[in-house]
Amino acid sequence: MPGRLGWCTIRRIGRWCGWAALALLLFALLTGYGISEFRIVTGATLGVLNKAASQRWHHLVDVPLLVLVLVHVAIAVWGRLGIRKDRSRGE
Amino acid sequence: MRRSLVGLLVSLLVGWWVTACGGPRATSTGGGILPTGVGATQLPAAEIHEYEGQALSSIDDFRENSIAGPQYVSLDDYALTITGLVDTPLSLTYDEVLALPHYEKVVTLYCVEGWDATILWEGVLIEDLLERAGVRDEAVIVIFHAADGYTSSLPLGFIRDNDIMLAYKMNGVTLPPERGFPFQVVAESKWGYKWVKWVTQIELSADADYRGFWESEGYNNDGSIEGPILER
Numbered sequence: 001m002p003g004r005l006g007w008c009t010i011r012r013i014g015r016w017c018g019w020a021a022l023a024l025l026l027f028a029l030l031t032g033y034g035i036s037e038f039r040i041v042t043g044a045t046l047g048v049l050n051k052a053a054s055q056r057w058h059h060l061v062d063v064p065l066l067v068l069v070l071v072h073v074a075i076a077v078w079g080r081l082g083i084r085k086d087r088s089r090g091e
Numbered sequence: 092m093r094r095s096l097v098g099l100l101v102s103l104l105v106g107w108w109v110t111a112c113g114g115p116r117a118t119s120t121g122g123g124i125l126p127t128g129v130g131a132t133q134l135p136a137a138e139i140h141e142y143e144g145q146a147l148s149s150i151d152d153f154r155e156n157s158i159a160g161p162q163y164v165s166l167d168d169y170a171l172t173i174t175g176l177v178d179t180p181l182s183l184t185y186d187e188v189l190a191l192p193h194y195e196k197v198v199t200l201y202c203v204e205g206w207d208a209t210i211l212w213e214g215v216l217i218e219d220l221l222e223r224a225g226v227r228d229e230a231v232i233v234i235f236h237a238a239d240g241y242t243s244s245l246p247l248g249f250i251r252d253n254d255i256m257l258a259y260k261m262n263g264v265t266l267p268p269e270r271g272f273p274f275q276v277v278a279e280s281k282w283g284y285k286w287v288k289w290v291t292q293i294e295l296s297a298d299a300d301y302r303g304f305w306e307s308e309g310y311n312n313d314g315s316i317e318g319p320i321l322e323r
Contacts, residue, residue, distance in 0.1 A: 036156070036204050052309030055203060056321055 007082075014075030021068035024061050031058035139211065139263040142197055148208035150261050150270055156204070158304060159239040161269040162289040169273060171220075175234070175295035178225030185259075185273050191215040194256060201316050202283040212277045214258035217250050220293065229297045235276050236292035243287050243303035243314075245278060247295070253279055257290065281314040 034041040034054025042050045049057075140147050155161060166185050173181040194216065199209045217233070226247065234244045245255065256277040259266055266272040271288025278285035284305040306312045311322050 036154070038156075039158075050308050051305065052321060056309070 007079075010075055011079060014072050014079070017068045017072040017075070021065060021072055024065040024068060028058060028061050028065060031055075031061070034058070136264045142211045145197055145209070147197070147211055147262055150210065150264070150267065153200075153202070153206060153208040154204070155269050156202070157239060157288065158241050162238040163268045164238050164273055164289055164291075166273065169291070171274065171290065172292045173220060173224040173295075174292060176227040176230035176297060177221070177295050178227065179223075181220075181224045183220075188215060188220070188257070188274070189259060191219055194254075196254075196256060196277070196279075198256075198277050198279045200283055200286055203310070203320050210261045211263065212256055212258040213260035213263075214256040214274070214277065217255050217257050217276070217293070220257065221247075221250075221295070224295075226295055230295040231299050232296045232301050234294040234296055234301060234303070235287035235290050236294065237287050238289035238291050241287060241289075241304050243276075243285050243306065244296075244301050244312075245276070245281070245285060245314075255279065278314070280316055282310070282316055282320060284310055285314040 030041065031049065031054040034045075034049045035051055035058060038051040038054065041054065138150060140149065169185055170182045171185070171188055173183075192215065193213060195211060195213045197209060197211050199207050201207045221233070231247055232244050233247050233250055234242055236242050249255070256279075257274050258277045259272075259274055261270060261275075266275060271290075274290040276285070276287045276290060278287075284303075300312075302312055306314075309321055311319055
């Protein structure tokens, strides 16, 4: 057992981190294009995501995206290791 | 089977040789190969890739990211005007600007998008142009106007202290239209949005708070590469 937090809860956190990371990744892609292909993105977003706004948001999501990905991967890896340990004990 | 493979290989090699080596090819973005018998005494300039031991970026290597796409300025009706807080507003033709003392310098352009390009720039000092017009004491800012309506500014003191250039050649070739022909500001140590292309007007102003195109959208008005890209 992984401690006070049940393993189901931890896995749920990992899953939510994965989905949040995916959403942030898509947003980072959009803002990235908002910097390099600003004519298209500015028009498509009706001026909301102009070049400066895209640049600002693009740099703001760096660290949160990285954190979410790391948490998601760490939980997944931890879960795998835990399953292997249980199986080896069971044998 | 072996013969058909050999035949295929030979065909590929011949095809490569024809496309890679066959026929004359223009190497200059400033013009093509002159036909023989025309009496040409000078070959068109070819882009250089190294200067005094320093490798240069290619003028084709970096992106064209202007607000309205490349501008094609005709010299037939072009004039570089110097206006605003000057004693004598000027209107100079392209050739008149080129007749001024010219200089060469390797300067790196840093874009806010994350890329950079190191180019050998050749042009005139903006200060030389301003001296001809006679700058009034109250002028503190130099505003550059481009053919597509884009504007940006640099402090007058910065231009004087750093010998800021108005370039008409890059890497030994005349500025291509996509790179700002006839003139581009070489705003050394400033972000790329300060490097105004297709310059048509230089305006002297006392408005220290003037915001150019990207500066009005939130980019830092100082534009120094040492400082933040965006306004706080």
